[in-house]
Amino acid sequence: MKTLQLGTSWFLEEAGGLARVYYGCVNYLPQVGVGVSGLVAGSDRVEQSSRGLVQTFASTHSGTLQRSLGVRKAFKQVISNSQFDLVASHFALYTFPILDRLGKLPLVIHFHGPWALESKAEGAGKLSVFGKWAIEKLVYGRADGFIVLSEAFRQILHKTYGVPLEKIFIVGGGIDTAEFKVDLTIAQARERLGWAQDRRIILCVRRLVQRMGLDNLIAAIAQVRQQYPEVLLLIAGKGAIAESLRSQIQQLQLEDSVKLLGFVADCDLPIAYRAAELSIIPSVSLEGFGLIAIESLAAGTPVLGTPIGGIPEILQPFSTDLILEGSTTSQLAQGIIEALSGQRQMPKSEACQDYVRQNYDWQVIAQQMKLVYEQVLQR
16 A cells, blocks of 8 residues: 655654654655655655655745645656555645545545644634634545544544544554663653753743633743642743743742743753653544544653643543543642642653653554555555
8 A cells, every 4th residue: 555645744853643654654665565755845854754656746934825836846746756546645735735636535534632622712713713614624524544643533523524423533642662661760860851850840842822721821830839839830832822821920929930941952852741740632622533642641740731622532441540621720729739749640650651652652652643544545
């Protein structure tokens, strides 16, 4: 089976959950017998770093029109030079320009989230949101099958875009668990990063946008600090609300209890997870999976998550104590206090790592993706 994978960007150049999943597809699908060629926006270095598997159709800094024309041209060239059994797309915007050139090629959509609804949640205007929804609707109407990260996203795809449930398959996010298994104690990891040894460190790795619930989390730390003055929340990531969060920290006089780390390099993330006592996902909406949950567990660090979207689907089979009561400030504070006090039983490091290795290692996930592709081809 040979697939053409349409992505947004190359993970080694532009980090993000979607790019990480796409990068995993390119690297691990061939190991289970699925041939891969790819198209993404990126630099001239992508082809070399992907071992010739992925080509670029435009720069990530180019405008929407240029990228749309670029993917249309590149798609025509690629399918004229090679035979493909299936096209797998990871983003509706870059699929729309090639719809008329698919012919009879089966199309599988890797649905990473509702583009229009996420834009609305982050403050986009009505016209922009409608335009994105219209593009998604057209693209999804042509698709022969869908891969979603969770039952939560399966329902959104069905209810928001009218996709029949029988076309939608759930395959969770994957990681290379070996990359996150750090052979360091918590103290050694903190020493490596220069983090304090005498603090109760909580790590939150998030894009700094409104729907992530970071403002609620920061406010919760003000409550937690009353019982645990040594608590330290470290937020890793960048995004549009960074300045707003920084102002909130100052207003609540939490400068010694909450730190914005900014972007943390991919090579440092496993050590950062390992150095924390626990990590947390405070999302308030549209959390389709929560890849950071399995990253943290793979490093041996338990993770608390709100009962939003796909988060409970990851944590419920492993430990219900990891699922918070809700996403409000008081609910976050209560959950953190219970975890720090031992009232909530946090799983041991080895149990965290075993759970992820058995269920979310890329070797497992790639095989599940292959089965979906095969089912679509058999229809």
